[in-house]
Amino acid sequence: MSITTPKKKLPRLILLGSLILPLLSACNSGPDTSEALSHLSRADTYAEQGQYRSAILEIKNAIQTEPENVNHIARLGELYLELGANKQAVELLEPWLKDYPQAVALPLARAYVEERKHLSAIETLALANPESSDEKLEASLIEAKAMRLSGDVDGAVTAYRDISANYSTSVDAITGLIESHIQQGNARTALGAANDWLASHETTPAVLYLKGLAQYQLDELEPATATLTNAVTGMPTSDMFLPLRGQLLSLLSRVLTEQGKITEAQVYGRILAEQTDSGAREQGEAVIAAIQAGNFDEAKTMLRDMRKLDPDNEQLALMLGTLSAGTGELEEGAELLSGNLDPETTPTRFIRASTMAQIDVGEREEALATLERAVKARPNDNDLLAMHGVLALSMPGQEAAGVTSLSKAISNEPDRTRLRIALARHYINNQQTEQALGQLRMAFTTQPADWASTAIYLSVLIDSGETREAEDVRDSLINGYGNEPQAVLLAAIADGRMGNSGPAITRLEKLTTDNPNMQPAHLALANLYASTDNSDKAVEQLLAAAVITPEVIGPLQQAGQLYASNHSVEEVQQWLGTVAETHPPLAPNASLLSALIHIQQGDVEQARTLLEPMANEDNPIGYRAYGQLLAAESVLSAQAEDYSTALAKAAEAIAIQPENVGFALLPARILITEGKNTEALEALQAAAETHDNHVAILMAQADLQMNQQQDQPATELYEQVVLAQPNNVVALNNLAWLLREKNNSRAIELASRASELAPEAPDILDTHGWVLHLGGNHAQAKPIIEKALALAPDNAEIQAHLKTINEAL
Numbered sequence: 001m002s003i004t005t006p007k008k009k010l011p012r013l014i015l016l017g018s019l020i021l022p023l024l025s026a027c028n029s030g031p032d033t034s035e036a037l038s039h040l041s042r043a044d045t046y047a048e049q050g051q052y053r054s055a056i057l058e059i060k061n062a063i064q065t066e067p068e069n070v071n072h073i074a075r076l077g078e079l080y081l082e083l084g085a086n087k088q089a090v091e092l093l094e095p096w097l098k099d100y101p102q103a104v105a106l107p108l109a110r111a112y113v114e115e116r117k118h119l120s121a122i123e124t125l126a127l128a129n130p131e132s133s134d135e136k137l138e139a140s141l142i143e144a145k146a147m148r149l150s151g152d153v154d155g156a157v158t159a160y161r162d163i164s165a166n167y168s169t170s171v172d173a174i175t176g177l178i179e180s181h182i183q184q185g186n187a188r189t190a191l192g193a194a195n196d197w198l199a200s201h202e203t204t205p206a207v208l209y210l211k212g213l214a215q216y217q218l219d220e221l222e223p224a225t226a227t228l229t230n231a232v233t234g235m236p237t238s239d240m241f242l243p244l245r246g247q248l249l250s251l252l253s254r255v256l257t258e259q260g261k262i263t264e265a266q267v268y269g270r271i272l273a274e275q276t277d278s279g280a281r282e283q284g285e286a287v288i289a290a291i292q293a294g295n296f297d298e299a300k301t302m303l304r305d306m307r308k309l310d311p312d313n314e315q316l317a318l319m320l321g322t323l324s325a326g327t328g329e330l331e332e333g334a335e336l337l338s339g340n341l342d343p344e345t346t347p348t349r350f351i352r353a354s355t356m357a358q359i360d361v362g363e364r365e366e367a368l369a370t371l372e373r374a375v376k377a378r379p380n381d382n383d384l385l386a387m388h389g390v391l392a393l394s395m396p397g398q399e400a401a402g403v404t405s406l407s408k409a410i411s412n413e414p415d416r417t418r419l420r421i422a423l424a425r426h427y428i429n430n431q432q433t434e435q436a437l438g439q440l441r442m443a444f445t446t447q448p449a450d451w452a453s454t455a456i457y458l459s460v461l462i463d464s465g466e467t468r469e470a471e472d473v474r475d476s477l478i479n480g481y482g483n484e485p486q487a488v489l490l491a492a493i494a495d496g497r498m499g500n501s502g503p504a505i506t507r508l509e510k511l512t513t514d515n516p517n518m519q520p521a522h523l524a525l526a527n528l529y530a531s532t533d534n535s536d537k538a539v540e541q542l543l544a545a546a547v548i549t550p551e552v553i554g555p556l557q558q559a560g561q562l563y564a565s566n567h568s569v570e571e572v573q574q575w576l577g578t579v580a581e582t583h584p585p586l587a588p589n590a591s592l593l594s595a596l597i598h599i600q601q602g603d604v605e606q607a608r609t610l611l612e613p614m615a616n617e618d619n620p621i622g623y624r625a626y627g628q629l630l631a632a633e634s635v636l637s638a639q640a641e642d643y644s645t646a647l648a649k650a651a652e653a654i655a656i657q658p659e660n661v662g663f664a665l666l667p668a669r670i671l672i673t674e675g676k677n678t679e680a681l682e683a684l685q686a687a688a689e690t691h692d693n694h695v696a697i698l699m700a701q702a703d704l705q706m707n708q709q710q711d712q713p714a715t716e717l718y719e720q721v722v723l724a725q726p727n728n729v730v731a732l733n734n735l736a737w738l739l740r741e742k743n744n745s746r747a748i749e750l751a752s753r754a755s756e757l758a759p760e761a762p763d764i765l766d767t768h769g770w771v772l773h774l775g776g777n778h779a780q781a782k783p784i785i786e787k788a789l790a791l792a793p794d795n796a797e798i799q800a801h802l803k804t805i806n807e808a809l
Contacts, residue, residue, distance in 0.1 A: 021447075036062045036072070039170065043075075050236055052083055070100040077107045084243035086114040089273050101127040106135060109142050117344040118146035119377045139165070141172050148180050151380045156180045165606045171204050177211040187217040205231040209248050216251065221259050228252040241663060313338040318350045325357035335359045338366065344375035348383045355387060375405060385409035386419055393426045402426070411440075417443040417450045424456065444473065451486040456493045457531050467498055489524060496528050504528055507590050512541070519548045530562060532576045539563050543583065550585035551619055553592065560593050573597060588614070599632045607632075627656035631663055638670045647671045661687075661694050668700060677708055695724050699731060711738050733767050740771045747771040753786070762792035770801050778808045 029727070043058035056079060063072045073096055073405035080089035089111035093104045105128035113121035121142055130139045140163050143218040150155035160177035167173055174197045181190035194211035198204075208231035215224035232248050256264045290299035303320040310316060317340035325333025337354035346354075351374055358367035371388040378384055385405045392402030406423045410416060420443040427436035440457035448454060453475070455719035461470040474491045481487035488511050508525040515521060522545035529538035542559035549555070555691035563573045576594045580587035591610050598607035607629050614622025634649035650666035657663055684701045691697055702717035718735035721728055736750035758764045769785035772778075785802045792798060 027420070036065045039065065040072075040075070043079075043360070047079065047082075048342050052079070055079060056183055066446060070096055071102045074103050074107055077104065077111065081107060081110055081114065083406050084114075086111050090115060097124065097127065099433040102129060106130060106138055110138065113145045113149065116149055116376070117342065117346055118149040119373070121146045137167050137173075138169060139621075141170075141176065144173075148176070148183065151378070152234060153180050153183050157184070159432070162313075168199065171206055175206050175210055178207070178214070180209070182214060182217070187590075191213040203234060203247070205234045206244060208234065209244060209251070212248075212252060212255075218254055223254055223562070224255050225252070225259065225261075228255065247309045247503060296323060299323060299326070313340075318335065318346065318353075321357070322353040325353055325360070330357055334361045334363065338363075341370065343370050346374075348374075348381060349740075351384065352387060355391065355497045359391070364391070367391060368398065372401075372680045379408075380412065382409045382412050382416070385412075386416070390422050393422065399426065399430075414442070415446050415704050417447050417453045421445055421456060424460070428460060433460065437464070438462055448476065448482070449481065449487075451490065455490055455493075458490060459497075462494065462497045465498050470498060485518055485521070486513060489518070491526050496531070501528055501532055504752070505532075512544070516544075517548055519545045519555075522548070526558070535562055537564060543579065544588075546586055546589075547583055550583075550589070556586055556589050556595060569597060569601065574592070588619075588622070593620055596625060596628065599629055602636070604629060604636060624657060627653045627660070627663065630656070631666060634666055634670070638673050641674075642672045643670055659689075661691055662697050664691055664694075665697065665700055672704065678703060680704060693720070695721055695728070698724075699728075702734065703732070706734060706738065727753075727757055729754050729761070729764060732757070733764050736771055738765050740767075740774050744771060744775045748775055748777075750793060760791060762788040762795060762798060765791070766795075766798045766801060769805070773801070773805050773808065778805050780806050782809065 002730065011651070011721060039058045039062035043055045043062070044164065046055035046058060048050070050651075059072060059079065063069070063076065066072060072228040073092060073297065077089045077093045080086070080092065082177045089107065090236045093108040093111060093753070097108055105124050107488050109121045110123040112118075112124060125139060125142055125146075128135075130136045131610035139232060140159070143164060144156050144159035147159055151533045157177065158182045159179060159478070160173055163170060163173040164177060165355075174193065178615065180189045181187070181193060191211060191214040192262055194207055196215065198207060198211070208227050212224045212228040212231060215227060228248055228251060232245070232252065234244070235248070242622070253266075256262075279630070288298075290302065290557060300320060300323055303316055304521050305556065309317050317336045319510045321333045321336030321340065322772065323333075324330075324336065334354070334357035337350065337357055341350060341354050351370065355371055358364070358370070368388070368391055370385060374384050375381070375388045386409045386790075389402045389404075389406030390407060392398040394402075402427065403423065406419050410419050420439040424436040424439040424443075427433070437457075437460060440453065440460060443450065443453040444457050457468055458473055461467075462532045464482065473492045476599070477487040477491045488507055490660045492504045492507040492511065495501075505525065505528050508528065511518065511521045512525055522541045526538040526541035526545065529535070529541060539559045539562055542555050542562065546552075546555035546559065554656060560572060560576065563575055567575070573594055576590045578599075580590040592614065595607040595610035597725065598604070598610070610768060611629050613620065615626040617623055630649045630653035634646045634653060637649060638642070647667055647670055650663065650670060651668065654660070665684075668680040668683040668687065671677070681701065681704055685703065688694070688697045688701065698717050698721050702714045702721065705714040705717065706710075715738045718731050718738065722730040722735060725731065732754035736747040736754065739747040748771050751764075751771045755761075755768040764790035765784050769781040769788060772781035772784065781803070782805050785798065785805055789795065789798045789802055
């Protein structure tokens, strides 16, 4: 129910505005002209008669006469609010707020709160300075409704009662109080408040509507019908379909239908239908039908056509954006959703779709900002709290806010174990084991059959040495859920990790026999067999797991790796051939693994024979393997000094796997081998742009420029690498070497870190000792260089450095 100014109040306000306008002329464009006053006078008359279209037209004419007069703007905004055109009021008033807050802040705050944007309403209300009694009443009503919208319904009830005590004739105060009682679920209290007010005040349709709603919720259908009929009869005549009339007709039609008075209900329903766009409704139903039938392209086409006719319709944009994002058109989806989304009012499902699309296109900060505003507006919406918490935990510097949101969501809904898991993972990543276990214990206590959270719980217990508690959890699974395969699986895995291999194997052998298609059980048993040096049985279990999902290469690849640990390459190839024969569904992946082995062995011709039939985008794994073949052929061609072929093969490999940084480095490495360092550097710069300055590419650039004695750009690149990877030993060492004379103290610090990370690397130790020597620390440098020489006794450069240091002592 909106905050409505009583019907007779608008003309009085407009007339009052006409009288005081000359006093406000210093704040705008000057006094009204006689032409503008004439328009305003006619607007007052039309509004009093319910001819709102004509009133709007007259005020717009006044604005056209005096376009800079903010009071005309505010007056039009008030009229929009009277008609329930809250969005139009917002769009009209917003541009004037900065320069004329005193004139527009109050009506704009009211427009915001009617749009359910309570945060914006309160923020805007802070700019107003209500002076008159009516303005103070309006401000109090806005604050009370904002309180109710924010979820503080008890506070709103108190506020509305205080307002009613001070303004006993205020319709908005009593309707706000009644609405708050209804929102609390106190329909009986709401009905009593309505009756008390009507007993001593003039009958008002807005109060009657809420009284009828309370009666309907109490299942008092006959009295509700009488009340709502009186309300409809009491509605003033107007040339526009007022929102309250629509609410009355809709509720009355529903009440009559539930009474079985279908004919009467249809009369009111027909009146209501005449005021709605039936064509748009039918189109919307067609879109929903297409989505339900899985015809997403058809649905998107219809939505795009509808938007051409109604480009400002936010709901259409949100639906199209959600559908586009969900069908892979991420950029369109993210743009439509974020561009038409209001964090304060947009339904949660659209906010979820928008933030997911923004994350997918790399706009994580924007997604977080949207969720922050949404959570602030709806602080008890658990879905929003969960989304904000999970995203914030993944972003540096936002972890505390993420913990706060997730903790609040968990407090609201303790049974949401997945939120506890998210919080536990955060604590685990930050080595806060006790806090993690606290969440996991609660999750297990609440829902022990949530196998995912129980699995993490057991894993953390075992990792942290809490074996007694892990044993208790294992026993409770066996005793309480002994017939549940997942429970038996978790108990067996826990036993295996705690060194109880015998019982674990026994349980898993029975589990796989009873549940032959339970892939996790086969994989767990394979791991246990492998850990107890029974590789043959482990391979058998991995093959059994592979057959369950033959299109997934992982289990077969694990089996091949395990088989290869104690067999020759030739034996592995023979084994793969046997697997293909005995398990036909595994034949494609067996051939693919065989091809990869051929690539590793340099037999690219045989690999090509196997991979060429798979080299298409419909077979993603085979296609990627073909990319590996092309990369290998590129390297072999470069070794044979066939550089043009090498570059062509590299380009083909990059086209197949454009995200592969190793492939991206191939052209530069080929050019370096060919001696074309300038072209190689250009290739590396292009690759860095494509791969967002990936550290591996920056390292390659820095190494090349250092070798070309381009010390300054090499230094800058190594600095970037060290910033991104503080423990990159090579970057630390090379940067220390470049700074050995320009900034010796920094060089010593870098070289010291490198030698701590790689204490047995002679080149690293040599750099450390030499920069110490250059800084005058000869005695400290000597043992370090001696150790480097002991590790590489034939290295002439280290020998020379040690000699120089000995001479300096």
